[in-house]
Amino acid sequence: MENSQVTVMALIKAKDGMVDVVKQELLSLVEDTRKESGCISYDLHQSKEIPGYFMFYETWASTEALDNHMAMPYIQDLIKKSTEIFAGPIQVTSWKKES
Secondary structure (H helix, E strand, C coil): CCCCCEEEEEEEEECCCCHHHHHHHHHHHHHHHHCCCCEEEEEEEECCCCCCEEEEEEEECCHHHHHHHHCCHHHHHHHHHHHHHECCCCEEEEECCCC
């Protein structure tokens, strides 16, 4: 049986002067997201070298679970704010486990 899990890396860069705001916005997603059906892991990381760079490392039970996550109101709210606080678009890549 094929593994339908999907891993996501989402890279976010804060605008200059917005690092603390971005960090708080991103941290506010963690608790609710971890409660979502299909969420296996959802971890926020901040670059040690460049404090304005953040990464979510996420594992979802399926693409459907990830799609449901993206439709959540708190994710949609962040997307609406993104042009004000992020230095560019979120860079999202999806991965499948090979072993």
